[in-house]
Amino acid sequence: MPGLVMGGLRRLLPRSLMARSVLIILVPMLVLQAVALQLFYGGHLDVISRRLAGGVAGDVAFVAELIRREPVEDHPWIFREAAWRLDLGLAFERDAIIQGERRPSMSILPLEEDLNNALGERVRARFDTDWQSDPRSVIIRVQLPEGVLHVEAPRKRLFTTTLYLFVIWLVGSALLLSGVAILFMKNQVRAIRRLAIASEAFGLGRDLGPIKPEGASEVRQAAAAFNRMRERISRFVGQRTEMLAGISHDLRTPLTRMRLGITMLPRSAETEEDLAALTQDMEEMERMIAAYLSFARGEGTEQSRPADLVALVQDVAAKARRGGAAVEVAAPGALPLPLRPDAVRRCLGNLIDNARRHARRVAVAVETVPRADTSGPGGEGQSLWAQVTVDDDGPGIPAAEREGAFRPFASGRPEGTGLGLAIARDIVRAHGGDILLEESPLGGLRARLLLPV
Incomplete structure (x- = not known):
């Protein structure tokens, strides 16, 4: 089973060196940022969200209790004070009843849940919240004996900009580090790729010339070693070709003299068969020498x-x-x-x-x-x-x-x-x-x- 798991992971990994190197750099960073985000989201943000929601819920409960206790002629005064001191917009719908429930719209954040929990603890009456009608406010409806109280609470009272800054920092640092890693590894991999291309071409008989050492010190060392190897092999092939050319000349010269001597020998019916056999042996020797020299030369000089x-x-x-x-x-x-x-x-x-x-x-x-x-x-x-x-x-x-x-x-x-x-x-x-x-x-x-x- 562990072997199958490792084999599956190897198949999922990218094949190129650049992709693997960038992955090695980015994965620990992303894991670290995910842990930091979880600590922030589950700790700091949760505490701040509950405190902000508790403050809004307390103000709504206080206003609702005032409206329930104070006579109707005092309601305008309560509305003015709530708008000025609590930054809450109020409206009262007499003889209305809350029907149905509003659909939540921000389930990715703990704001709705925290606000609902806080309202449930403090208001002690039927209520619902509307996060969709106004993008800048949350509409809270509270059921009172005489009707429904509509409270318009600004979202900035429930939301902290720290989350934006934290997310921007996470995303920005990830993008910045990714860009730096990609640029750096691209330069390193480019040197290795050039070395691989030059090695492959030289092995296939296409001499592209010496390559320029660049990149990390180990890559430069490999490039310098390749250049030295290429120079030694080229020098060896050149020396061997010159030597084989001389051997070819030295071997063909006596064969030519022997062929000329056989041609100049007197011919008769008794010697014709022997001379033909000697000529055939000479031709066979020439073919064998040509084959041996071709094999030893290996066609190494042609580009x-x-x-x-x-x-x-x-x-x-x-x-x-x-x-x-x-x-x-x-x-x-x-x-x-x-x-x-x-x-x-x-x-x-x-x-x-x-x-x-x-x-x-x-x-x-x-x-x-x-x-x-x-x-x-x-x-x-x-x-x-x-x-x-x-x-x-x-x-x-x-x-x-x-x-x-x-x-x-x-x-x-x-x-x-x-x-x-x-x-x-x-x-x-x-x-x-x-x-x-x-x-x-x-x-x-x-x-x-x-x-x-």
Whole structure:
């Protein structure tokens, strides 16, 4: 049961840091003010209200008793004195009877109840009160033997302005503190949000440059640490790229000499088959070196920019068709996304080449699908995936071996280097997405590529 209660409270709490921080500041203040209001309302206001109501009720009872005892010719004198000395307006309705009851109109305050209790104790006759007829006065009717006495008592005699001042102080202090808290936390959260955006963008290959440290000292420290980390990673990637470029040149130079030497060798019927085999081995070595270098380089130098995913798919499919593959494409007119086009082109090429090497038919489809988890790698608040499916009718990969096919140098199919799927997943995950292997409706393997929209 306590776990269920805590879980319910967690679901009710706001998710953002700013809302939670403001809530932490405001809730204790509101609780404190509620306690203060209760003490004032139940203590001070109650005592003052009873005393004011008792004073008005005593004056009404005194006037009623005078009218009951004094002859009719003295009533005008009583009315003048009551208006001058007691601030009460009087009128007498001879031979009238109080019928019905007036509906109360200020039940939120204790004034009516206190006045009725005080009148009941002092007047000792039938009476009623009217709080609705006059916004500035309370009409009190008292049943006397000769008729009904109408008393008009100003509300200021029953009401204290202290309540107004107290409520204004409560509301004003709450609004002032809320405004200060919101402004302060907005500045603090803005620095954290900028750090989160810069970290997410840098992780997705979009280098926004160093961020300006601001906010609290801990946030400034985190921003400075991020800037240092970004600089070290950028320097490492640059050094690795330069080193790999040199290695690529050093490896391709002897291969070029070997290819040239094979070309210049004398050919005959006896050596033609051996030379063809050597040439094929050379080409395979070049493909493997290119794959290894691409995997090690990780496409880390390319910057993200707006690109049309559908155009990239169409381009890669057209290249595969020129190589003799049967590739079908079903896609919308356009789907612009922030991408690293060369890296995504390499990823799609690896998937389509992997499919066409082991199948006769390849079908590619591009669409958008809803995201079940909006707080995934693409970032909170995104609700769609851009999905690219590559289906083939080949032998496929057993379900137990599909995840292992993504490991570098592990091939789930024969005649592969084991780097195509590893490179493809590395590229997609750098964009905040993922690649899944599933059973294809065509009978072979389906590679499902997901990119955040």
